[in-house]
Amino acid sequence: MGEFDLITRYLKPLAGEGAMGLDDDAARAFGRVLTKDILVEGVHFLPTDPLDLVARKALRVNMSDVIAKGARPAAYMLGLVWPSRLGEEGFAAFARGLDAEHQAHGLRLLGGDTTSGQHLVISVTMFGEPLFTTPLLRAGGEAGDLLVVTGEIGHGVVGLEAARNAPPADDPGALPYRLPQPPFAEAGFIAAHAKASLDVSDGLMADAKHLAEASGVDLTIDLQHVPFADNPGADEKLALRQMTGGDDYQTLFLLAKDGERHLVEAQQHGLRLAVIGRAEAMAGPEGIATLRAADGRLLSISSDGWDHFG
Numbered sequence: 001m002g003e004f005d006l007i008t009r010y011l012k013p014l015a016g017e018g019a020m021g022l023d024d025d026a027a028r029a030f031g032r033v034l035t036k037d038i039l040v041e042g043v044h045f046l047p048t049d050p051l052d053l054v055a056r057k058a059l060r061v062n063m064s065d066v067i068a069k070g071a072r073p074a075a076y077m078l079g080l081v082w083p084s085r086l087g088e089e090g091f092a093a094f095a096r097g098l099d100a101e102h103q104a105h106g107l108r109l110l111g112g113d114t115t116s117g118q119h120l121v122i123s124v125t126m127f128g129e130p131l132f133t134t135p136l137l138r139a140g141g142e143a144g145d146l147l148v149v150t151g152e153i154g155h156g157v158v159g160l161e162a163a164r165n166a167p168p169a170d171d172p173g174a175l176p177y178r179l180p181q182p183p184f185a186e187a188g189f190i191a192a193h194a195k196a197s198l199d200v201s202d203g204l205m206a207d208a209k210h211l212a213e214a215s216g217v218d219l220t221i222d223l224q225h226v227p228f229a230d231n232p233g234a235d236e237k238l239a240l241r242q243m244t245g246g247d248d249y250q251t252l253f254l255l256a257k258d259g260e261r262h263l264v265e266a267q268q269h270g271l272r273l274a275v276i277g278r279a280e281a282m283a284g285p286e287g288i289a290t291l292r293a294a295d296g297r298l299l300s301i302s303s304d305g306w307d308h309f310g
Contacts, residue, residue, distance in 0.1 A: 007022055018030075018034075020137060023138065023139075025068055025069055026069045026071075026128070032074075032128060033069045033128035033129075034126070034127060035126050036062070036123065036126070037062050037124055038122065040119065040120075041121065042119065044061075049163065049178050050178070051093040052094065052097030053178040054122070055094045055101075056097045056098075059101045060101070061124075061180065061201065063126065063182050063184075064250075067186075067187045068190065068199040069128065069130075070197070073126060074127050074128055075126075076107060076108075077109075077112045077124070077125040079124075080112070080113070080114045080122060081115055081119065081120065082117070083116070084116055110127075131188065131191035136191065138198050138210060138214035140254070141279050142215070142254075143217055143281040144256075144279065145217070145255060145278065146255045146275050147219055147255075147276055148194075148252070148253055148274065148275055149226070149251070149274055150274075151181060151248070151250040152227045152228060152229045152272070153229065154228050154248070155180070156180070158176065158230045158245075159175065160247065180247070181249070182249045182251075183250060183251050183272065185270075185271060186271050186272060186273060189273065193262055194251075194253035194254065194255060195253070195256060196253060196254045197252065198210060198211055198251070199249060200246075200250045201249060203246040204221075204248070206244065207252055208221060208252060211253075211254070212279075213286055213288075217254075218281070218289075219278075219287070219290070220291075221276050222277050223236075223239055223299065227272075227276075228242050229242065236293065240299070243291065244301065277292075
């Protein structure tokens, strides 16, 4: 049984007010946007990754969710399972990473819990301050909307390969995997103009499918318009690997057609926003996402993206 099947069967019946039915990236309660991500050594980061960057990544993957929900990351609570082999020196490096994000993004640590264990596990609960009163959800898009993505797609999978092949901390190719770059500069635009939105963490195709299902539309993505981290050229296999690799922590959102002028103005001011497709009326019982090559062919994908229980 997959991750989302388990959530649907066992956890959705327990969801309370503000949980959005557990169908979204974050909850909206107590006047805040709330989200939680857990990072596990050997799954979400490598044992060879520098601990200051591991700490920064743990905060950034949570900030990515908050930004995609139209909010400003403000504070967090931290849970740590800390292996004794990493020692106090490692703990100091981890704390330096947290402080770097505090200084860069105005975060505050509000509390948490620390215990010992065999593998490093990091649990972050992030609190965001909504920039507008209307919740920004995965649902809300409609036929005719433009599909927009921030930043570049594929840094996660390309950087992971570099980290595995050349683990030293100074390897520049591994940095995009070790230190994601969520759309901090684009957060205001997302909050002001997106109709439906989510962060890209499981792979662009998987998350486009989630967006399509929630908004009740079909999404067609034009491969030639996707901004890739590693330009695949005519290599469709390389492009598909970046489309499904995950760990990008960008924002994918639907924008009304009449908002295109705002998009152009934002691009002229240096914001990393690319129109990669559009929404259409559903042809079947639920929304789907398809990928179209430059010659008009619809490409077949064996796996949309990451599933922790898949």
